[in-house]
Amino acid sequence: MTVVGIAMAGTTTALVLWPDATIRAAVLGIGVGFFLCAVWRLLLVVCSGRKPPRPEPPDRWPRYTVLAALHDEAEIVPQLIGRLSALDYPRHRLDGWLVLEADDHPTIQAVIAARPPSWLKLLLVPPGVPRTKPRALNHALTRATGELLTVYDAEDEPDPGQLREAAARFAADQAGRLACLQAPLRIRTRSGRAGFLEHQFAAEYAALFEVTLPGLVGLGLPFPLGGTSNHFRIDVLRTVGGWDAWNVTEDADLGFRLWRHGWRQGLIASPTWETPPGPMEHWLPQRTRWLKGYMQTWGVHSRAPFGLGVRGLISLTMTLGVALVSAALHAVSLAWVAAAVLVAGFAGLSPATPLLALAVLGLGVAAAWLSCAVGAKRAGLSYHLGDMVTAPAYWSLLSLAFAHAVWRLIREPFAWDKTRHPADPVEAMDTDAVADSGRQAA
Secondary structure: OHHHHHHHHHHHHHHHHOHHHHHHHHHHHHHHHHHHHHHHHHHHHHHOOOOOOOOOOOOOOOOEEEEEEEOOOHHHHHHHHHHHHOOOOOHHHEEEEEEEEOOOHHHHHHHHHHOOOOOEEEEEEOOOOOOOHHHHHHHHHOOOOOOEEEEEOOOOEEOOOHHHHHHHHHHOOOOOOEEEEEOOEEEOOOOOOOOHHHHHHHHHHHHHHHHHHHHHHHOOOOOOOOOOOEEEEHHHHHHOOOOOOOOOOHHHHHHHHHHHOOOEEEEOOOOEEEOOOOOHHHHHHHHHHHHHHHHHHHHHHOOOHHHHHHHHHHHHHHHHHHHHHHHHHHHHHHHHHHHHHHHHHHHOOOOOOOHHHHHHHHHHHHHHHHHHHHHHHHHOOOOOHHHHHHHHHHHHHHHHHHHHHHHHHHHOOOOOOOOOOOOOOOHHHOHHHHHHHHHHHO
């Protein structure tokens, strides 16, 4: 905060004393920033195509702890249990926990009624603060008996072979510094019924998990974890203190904390499918929480930035830092371009917009489109001209979420904006059969 205050005071002073020079310098700085971000995106696209060979199965399958922290999820419990029961891993090597708040009685009753397989047990979190997912996971960590551990969300559908691939990848780590593996998260949109937000959200996820994260791994850099489908060496997770219970994007923080302690991250190919958050009233709180958590994570790790090393600091800046700045500027940039064109049009003049600024802006937009298109192709999604044309409107909505996040960070920094996850109407009819097959396999 001190640095921010000094920067704001310096900028204000410069605007008063040297207004023209300050504005020119600001425009130049923003242009350079946009250019560097565009080049960075293109670099990630190039570096994201390299995939490591699939490892051989280990001689012994390690014991695996599976965690799913739920809150007000009674509707989706049968679906989740069915999907976890489908995991292809030796049942006698599984240690699973459905982690619930002690006063969440509807979800507790739903778990009991769904009769989960014997390896998947119910764990109640005692009352306390903060009332967050990472606090619940930390409580479960004290009960976990596995050598490896993974976390799933209520709406997740992990690939059945995901645990086997992760275990094999850990076993093949000869250096012994691999602490975490992230599975790609893919959005399953409603075919023929997906709206604007669903399409853009799915493309955004594809760009992140199919391009950005593989690109960072290809460059040997750390990355913010996804909130689900990350696989850990449990001894390392305990060594670094588990999850930050006060951070509302505990996953992003943990990725950089592992790097700070000298550990490394990787990726696996087996995906986890998720549903999009839905309409605006669900999308906005979720995105607000993400941006608020990014601010928290940035604040924590920027206290001692050089502890991350040069590579860690570059990644922190180009992931969380750029995401925050971009969210703040998207709507402003779009409004600036629209206003310049409209005013010039009404006046019968050519827009008085520097050619260099437009070229840099166009390069940034093209790089973002390319990242989404490549990611969508890898994820098996469609990304058409209509999605490209409407993308700037979606990016502008991020500015609304950014404003909400700033306000929430000031007023309720540790409040957790819960995203509702309705059950899939098709699968909800057949979860009992899936759960029964899981009990038989156990």
